[in-house]
Amino acid sequence: MTGQPEGVVTGGGQAGLAAGYHLRRLGLDFVILDARAAAGGAWQHTWDSLHLFSPAAYSSLPGRPMPGQPGEVYPDAAHVVRYLSDYERRYELPVLRPVHVRGVHRDGEFLGVESDSGTWRARAVISATGTWWRPFIPAVPGRAEFGGTQLHTVEYRSPADFAGRRVVVVGGGNSGAQIAADLAYGSELTWVTQRPPRFLADDIDGRALFDAATARRRALENGQRDTAGVASLGDIVAVPPVREARDAGLLKASPMVVRLTRDGVEWADGTRAAADAVIWCTGFRPALSHLTPLGLRGARGRIRTIGTRAADEPRLHLLGYGDWTGPATATLIGVGRPARDAARAIAESLRS
Template identity: 80%
Template sequence: MTQTTQVVVIGGGQAGLAVGYHLRRLGLDFVILDAQAEPGGAWQHAWDSLHLFSPAAYSSLPGRPMPVQMETYPDAHHVVGYLTEYERRYDVPVHRPVRVTGVHRDDGHLRVETEVGSWRAGVVISATGTWWRPFLPAVPGRRDFRGRQLHTVEYRSPGDFAGQRVIVVGGGNSGAQIAADLAHDTDLTWVTQRPPRFLPDDIDGRALFDVATARSRALDEGRPDTQGVASLGDIVAVAAVREARDAGLLKASPMFVRLDHDGVVWADGTRAPADAIIRSSFVDAPASVGGKRSSRGSGAG
């Protein structure tokens, strides 16, 4: 059976709900198809210590401010509750769990195929995010390594690795925050492509939003590119990251060149044994509800 609507939105997380808000204001007929069984998007699957790196007031979706939490930076549970209430408040037409299997042209329209039927629409909007597409590069020796290899999306808490030798790969917010999470209870090696660039300690999602907005305006007006957030650094120094950094626990090593059965190997032959390797790259990477994600934060933003 094929149903007809004006717009199909694929994904019922924060992006999909924000789109739904504006579609409703425009008076359009639409549906949101979400593969998850419950509201909350990727936030319901985040690791235990994940927080936004922006206060609630800077992390809201259109039309509905995020309630303030006791903590300055709301945790993932708070975000899930907010998204659930947002969906209910605006009576957003989310169908779940519905997994989309394909989108095809169909006589001047688009046909969205799912596991439970199809929808025909004039417009299809993809709001699936990146959490479901983790990227694990084909590092030489990857098949030889006998320990655990996992991605940010599979990480939950440091208790799962207590006393183990862990390699964390990634110099962005997710990598830094997971490394900080593990720094106290594991034998940690943090590996980054380039030396980590911490943002000034007083910079959080509020300032990043202002910097990104200023850059966008400059480009729109034909003024020189300020490089925006990239000019400041890569890692928001949230509390857990600051504490681990200041305690000397976040010392990054350069990227290794291969794996062997026991761990990682650098170009000069230096080796580091490992029980587990955690990578934090996405195609391309989830943190703030209204924007970019951090902490621990991974980044929630």
């Protein structure tokens, strides 16, 4: 399978679909290449109890409000998967799957997109591969020595898998707090964080976070003082399960460990704790290996951007990797604006 569309989107999750919506509205010829076997992006691979931070009405992609989920204020991941699948069908987005993109390279006036299903030559490429597929685990001493189970957020599914076991959860963000809350009742939990966890006020959810991110973007665009956006409010959204575990006194964080031992963990003062499993809720890195042939990656593995456009390759746009490519672009509601901007920039470049 090969082709020469005007645009290629790599990744068919929420960012790729938002891009597709705006490209379709502008009448462009494009294709979305998705490595997953089914619609839903990373949401179809999350842990069982994961819920959104915001009500459905504040978790929508452009053009199509997310319907509410009966009995839930904050929809679960399965509901998001159904929504994304419906969104893709509703707008008849040209998603091909499973197609694994191997590399993007320059090909004269085109960008060549090589995959296990053929090569596409396009005038523009939107990279929307996200971060879920590149989990990060810090180089803590003793990881190879530890004799128990180690897994990352991406591999965690259910507290039933750890019932009665001694579990160390590493990480003070939302994933760490939610998984710690998940395990607090049926496991012997130790929660360790780099710094004391900062819970947002209980009445703050994704709506307020999006407003904070938007206010920061506007301030920066107008040359005003950086408001720090979401970071100024805290690190952890107190969704109901987290709030309940916290209020029950079950979410007490310890300082970060300095090493793993054969049968547990150790702190800087020499204190040790036995553990059967360590769950690393330590974040992700952008999944950008397919862009390596372009030679654009700089400090910290990032590609320098102006808005969504790669500064050193104007035919490439990056979408959905977080604040690096626009405030809140890794969220359902936040990705719509930068997706629109990227699509408009591509349309303008094709007319020039």
